[in-house]
Amino acid sequence: LREVTATAPLSPPHVAHQFDDAEQQFDASILGMWVFVVQEIMFFGAVLGAFGVYYFMYTDAFEAASNHLDLTLGAVNTAVLLASSLSMVLSVHAAQTAGRSRQILWLVVTFLLGGVFLGIKAYEYWHKFEEGLVPGPGFRFAGADAAHHELFLSFYFALTGLHALHMVVGLGIIATLIVLAWRNWFSPTYYTPVEVSGLYWHFVDLVWIFLFPLLYLLGRH
Amino acid sequence: MSRHDVTPARTYWGVFAMLLALTAVTVSVAEIDLGAMNVVVALAIAVAKASLVVFFFMGLRFGARMSRVAVVTAIVAVLLLIGLSLDDVLTRTSRTYLPYDQLDGVVPGIGLDGVSPSRGE
Numbered sequence: 001l002r003e004v005t006a007t008a009p010l011s012p013p014h015v016a017h018q019f020d021d022a023e024q025q026f027d028a029s030i031l032g033m034w035v036f037v038v039q040e041i042m043f044f045g046a047v048l049g050a051f052g053v054y055y056f057m058y059t060d061a062f063e064a065a066s067n068h069l070d071l072t073l074g075a076v077n078t079a080v081l082l083a084s085s086l087s088m089v090l091s092v093h094a095a096q097t098a099g100r101s102r103q104i105l106w107l108v109v110t111f112l113l114g115g116v117f118l119g120i121k122a123y124e125y126w127h128k129f130e131e132g133l134v135p136g137p138g139f140r141f142a143g144a145d146a147a148h149h150e151l152f153l154s155f156y157f158a159l160t161g162l163h164a165l166h167m168v169v170g171l172g173i174i175a176t177l178i179v180l181a182w183r184n185w186f187s188p189t190y191y192t193p194v195e196v197s198g199l200y201w202h203f204v205d206l207v208w209i210f211l212f213p214l215l216y217l218l219g220r221h
Numbered sequence: 222m223s224r225h226d227v228t229p230a231r232t233y234w235g236v237f238a239m240l241l242a243l244t245a246v247t248v249s250v251a252e253i254d255l256g257a258m259n260v261v262v263a264l265a266i267a268v269a270k271a272s273l274v275v276f277f278f279m280g281l282r283f284g285a286r287m288s289r290v291a292v293v294t295a296i297v298a299v300l301l302l303i304g305l306s307l308d309d310v311l312t313r314t315s316r317t318y319l320p321y322d323q324l325d326g327v328v329p330g331i332g333l334d335g336v337s338p339s340r341g342e
Contacts, residue, residue, distance in 0.1 A: 027287075034288040038295035045299035052303055053310050055260075071248070078244050086237040089278045096227045195280075202278045209270045212244075213263035217251035221259055 026192055033196045037203045044162070044207050051155045051214065061148030063219035068133055068141075068153065070124060074216040077120050078208065084113035085205040088174075088198050095181075095191035103194070104181050110201070111174045114167055121164055128153070156215055163211060166204045173197045228277075236277045243270050 019025040055062045091106035132140025135154045143149070177197055180186065186194060247266040255262060275281050281289060 031287050031291065034291045038291045041295045042298055042302075045295075045302060049299075049303035049306050053306050056307065056310050075244065075248055079241060082237060082240045082244070085274065085278050086233055089233050090230060093227065093230050093233065199279055202274050205278075206271050206274055209274065210264075210267050213247055213251070213267050217247065217263055218260065220251040221254035 022189070026195075029192045029196055030199070033199045037199055040166075040203060041206075044159075044210075047155075047159060047162070048210065048214070051159070054151060054155070055214075055218070058145075058148040058151070061145045062152045064144075065149040065152035066215060066217070066219035068128075068131075068149070069156065069216050070127070071216055071220065073120055073124055074212055077117050078212050080113050080117045080120070081205050081208050084110050084117070085202050087113060088201045091177075092191065092194050092198050095186045095194045096188050100181060100184060100186075103186065104178060107174055107178045107181060111171060111178065114171050114174065118164060118167055118171075121160065125157075128157075159211055159215065163204065163207050166207070170197075170201050170204055173200065228280075232277065236273050240270055240273055243273075 015022050015025055019028065087106045087109040091103050091110060094103035094106055128134050129138070132138055133153055135150045135157065139146075139150050139153075141149050174197065177194060180193065243266055247263055250262055250266070251259065253259075275292070281292065
């Protein structure tokens with residue numbers, strides 16, 4: 001295997017025999033990733049649908065409970081995640097044009113911003129434990145309709161927890177990309193893995209774009 | 222435009238600025254009491270932001286047509302799932318849902334005849 005990788009040229013890319021050309025191979029990878037993203041949309045859509053049903057059943061309790069969350073931290077995290085999407089797309093752009101060092105720089109920025117997001121999220125979780133707002137035996141909120149506050153917070157932890165899990169996976173992918181870019185894996189004619197990983201990373205951003213208003217903003221008025 | 226044509230980095234920065242601006246808008250609008258419209262406005266802004274991400278960052282503008290078919294299929298499926306679920310909840314004649322701590326002794330079954338759930342003996 002070592003001999004093959006040593007002799008096989010990394011650029012221009014190898015076109016597998018089932019494809020007509022590199023362009024078609026690229027399209028197939030992109031379509032494959034979109035199909036994955038699409039099933040993720042339906043997965044999160046189902047949980048959001050359940051949230052919607054309970055929101056309309058217990059509107060007052062859900063809106064009151066949303067004020068347990070820290071709006072500032074949520075808004076900062078939104079900006080951080082949007083910035084990480086920007087740096088991800090700039091890393092694809094660098095792979096297409098500027099070359100390796102710029103591409104690695106933007107990947108590292110993306111990785112760091114993802115880390116900042118998870119750090120802030122962890123602080124928020126820790127704060128919820130401190131305040132006794134974590135559903136379960138430690139739930140200490142005793143105001144009006146506490147049970148439905150607990151239901152809202154169950155959705156909060158389920159949705160943001162699933163989202164954070166996707167972020168952790170994304171950080172692993174970006175770390176892998178950094179290593180591959182370091183080894184000169186990509187070129188302006190072959191950057192499919194960066195583009196495809198970018199789709200995943202932007203999808204994680206998409207989920208947060210819907211979670212932020214639904215979880216943090218509903219009770220502000 | 223071929224899918225390998227390079228979008229200028231300036232476009233991405235512009236999209237990012239619009240995303241931040243829309244985030245600021247959604248936060249400030251949420252402070253105003255619009256009644257039931259608060260959710261609608263919040264979701265409309267989220268859809269606008271999501272469209273920017275999908276079309277510019279995820280490059281759906283250039284992608285193969287099949288990618289767009291996949292995305293539209295997913296959106297239709299999710300809207301069916303959520304829409305038909307809400308169709309049930311929002312059109313029940315009685316929309317009285319009691320807090321858990323007041324549920325003791327309530328006769329099961331939400332009144333389909335327009336009668337609110339009543340307390341049993």
